[in-house]
Amino acid sequence: MAAPKVAVVGAGVVGLSTALCIVEACPGCSVAVLSDQFSPNTTSDVAAGMLIPHTYPGTAIHVQKQWFKETFTYLFAISNSAEASESGIHLVSGWQIFKNTPKEESPFWSDVVLGFRPMSKAELQKFPQHQFGQAFTTLKCDCPPYLLWLEKRLKAAGVQMYTRKVSDLWELHSEYNIVVNCAGIGAHHLVGDEKLLPIRGQVVEVHAPWVKNFIRDGDGSTYIYPGIHRVTLGGTREKENWSLSPDPDTTKDIFDRCCSLEPSLQGAQAVKVKVGLRPSRQSVRLNREVLRQGGVKLLVVHNYGHGAGGFSVHRGTAKEAARLVGECIAALQGSSSRAKL
């Protein structure tokens, strides 16, 4: 059969990294990325891109850990190379602090990040309202740079990118053999997944180049993440809120909460307010499906629903999706050789 034609729907961190993994794993394929939005207008562009995993209640912990480890290892190597600055990937150290000591003092990912340990009393003095904390070093993927870097690598590998709104996966059946659904929050309408719901997050990007360490409240509500050029202050977690418009009261509230953790931010100039809808689900949907109409079939691989943890597990899930694409190709080749008999 001719080279399998694969369409990846979605150009956020999951779509682009999945396309790249497919190119790496299936060199014979022709891969295209279709999306109505590209960087800097994807959900990923709003995220700070910190590698601090979100726990999916519906996925086995050892699987999540494997995804995180693969992602961390992959990005770690790039951060330590000459490509680091272009890719937007860099190491950052800091503290996750808790007002009340959490039940689980060491999360499942504590041995994947670097130097994880409880904070000392002296370190905690900086946060008088918090009684426990964890210090560690992890990675941050700044967007847009990371997405642009992925796009560059995809183009170099011959992957075409098309700005196109896909309303129904079936509409692709005549052009492509396999569709990979990395539509993020778009999957709610695209495939009618009612279990996929937005958790709205607003962030404020400020100019505060003296902030070199991250600070995150363990309840996830307040965080300060220093990027290459700007510091991301956050955030909010508004369930089932679909609004993409920044709210000025929310901006002020985020600023106040962050200043109480890092007073020097009072002197920081706000540069941009952004809103993103975390594509939230009990578990990442990472599976194969066969769509049929009449005698025609379309093989689909789903890779969406990463919620607050997209960056942390993107490479791990992308590799798994590429593996599933490999299975689809084998199935196609199997049925095409059967057809020849």
Add this chain to the structure above:
Amino acid sequence: MRVAVIGAGVIGLSSALCIHQQYHSLVPSLQLEVYADCYTPGTTSDGAAGLWQPYVSDHGNLQETLWNKETFDHLLGHLGSPAAQEMGLFLLSGYNLFTQPVPDPSWRNIVLGFRNLTPKELELFPGYSYGWFNTALMLECRSYLPWLTNKLMQRGVKFFHKKVESFQEMFAQGVDVVINCTGIRAGELQPDPELQPGRGQIIKVLAPWVKHFIITHSTQSGIYNSPYIIPGSEFTVLGGVNQRGNWSEENSAQDHKTIWESCCRLLPSLQKAKVVQEWSGLRPTRPRVRLERETIAHGHRRAEVIHNYGHGGFGITIHWGCAMAAARLLGSILQEKQLARPRQPRL
């Protein structure tokens, strides 16, 4: 009571502030002046990256360790204040790297979160098999010195742009106490064979993705003669040269090459960093800091000099502890002078 501080680097300005803070209300006649031929941004202090970190071995000098601690604690206390940003003060974490295990430094409990590096972290630094991680402070003099200057001006301290040729010149003008903070050029006022230049050269680059300091150590080369990378609020400083006895303040192409290549090897991402500036300076190196009183006869008077120089590559690290010590020495002088207050007015 006229007190003249000679030198306007971090030592001179902080000594002046400390003195004014402590004595201006106790001694109404106190007149404080600063004399220097060089002000920020042209001082030796301005060339320093600004990282608070003493040398890895204190050679048993407990006094200096205490001054270092006083400085750290003083700065840490200012971290949460609105002044921090103006002062150029912020927390910075990072790595100290060694080719073999070394004992913990005297300052392990002064900095925050001191620990050894894990094997995975050491993978980042091929060639180094041992190291430390901790969070320390940065105090950028390009902000700190202007901040000190403003504080002093607000307090009515007078500044003079001039090269002082001798202590006698000051005494002849009616100065009672000289605070000698002349750094590497202290020998011009009073010969000091123990004071030697430790020439340093640095390359300032734009590399805002670097969020940690990385300081390597080599037992053969000696302190700061091994590559280091220190990210500031705007630029990242690359360095690693400490040439004893070299008085040249000219940038050397050879040193540039050594620093650039060794730092890029240490941190490959630097290959894409844009070079912004090059600078050389002379660390005022001495076996120990000279911080002591000296009484100098001037005609019939007994004039006093408080020496506060010779802080090597740790001036910013130790400055406040030394400023406090200098202020205490002035305190004893003031005490003595009160006991020996002249009955007749000065002519």
